[in-house]
Amino acid sequence: MKKALLILVLLSLGVVSCDNETTLQEFYVEHQNDNQYLAFDIPASLLTGDNSALDAEQKATLETIKKVNVLGFPLKEDNKETYETEKERLANILKDDQYKQLMRYGGGNRNAELYYLGEEDAIDELIVFGSDDEKGFGIARLTGNDMNPEALIRLLKSFEKGELDVAGLPKLNGFLD
Numbered sequence: 001m002k003k004a005l006l007i008l009v010l011l012s013l014g015v016v017s018c019d020n021e022t023t024l025q026e027f028y029v030e031h032q033n034d035n036q037y038l039a040f041d042i043p044a045s046l047l048t049g050d051n052s053a054l055d056a057e058q059k060a061t062l063e064t065i066k067k068v069n070v071l072g073f074p075l076k077e078d079n080k081e082t083y084e085t086e087k088e089r090l091a092n093i094l095k096d097d098q099y100k101q102l103m104r105y106g107g108g109n110r111n112a113e114l115y116y117l118g119e120e121d122a123i124d125e126l127i128v129f130g131s132d133d134e135k136g137f138g139i140a141r142l143t144g145n146d147m148n149p150e151a152l153i154r155l156l157k158s159f160e161k162g163e164l165d166v167a168g169l170p171k172l173n174g175f176l177d
Contacts, residue, residue, distance in 0.1 A: 024093050024127065024141065028071050031086075036079060042068040044144075058158055061151040065144040072138035087137050094129060102126075102149055109133035122146035 032039040102114040110132045118124035131137035
């Protein structure tokens with residue numbers, strides 16, 4: 001009887017302790033083949049093409065990146081309700097304590113948030129979550145080893161200036177225009 005009671009208690013604890021919250025990785029995997037989403041993975045080798053315009057720090061930062069996963073949800077007339085639901089799901093996932101907010105910016109209908117996993121000065125994953133209530137939302141995950149957040153932000157700025165050669169990246173069909 002005691003043995004059966006002990007087994008029942010252990011099974012009960014196992015069921016109660018199971019975490020049913022979706023992780024960002026699970027969300028990505030769940031939606032990567034969904035036709036409402038745009039999804040692509042970018043290996044680091046595509047980022048290290050002809051980047052002669054980059055300085056030594058930018059090149060070193062680029063080499064700390066292993067892969068980039070991008071998932072976008074373009075907003076259309078017939079998916080506004082799904083857009084709101086999915087955007088809220090992502091926001092709730094990112095509220096988990098494991099995701100530490102690095103910065104937040106935006107205004108009006110446009111917002112962007114940067115999160116990270118790892119240590120503050122040596123992050124393992126950088127997460128960029130952006131939304132525009134007229135175009136949709138997107139999330140990008142940069143995975144790597146001991147990435148420096150300040151150097152990554154400078155690298156992202158060089159991307160915006162067109163200094164980073166991204167000719168091999170998939171087109172987003174006007175999603176980010």
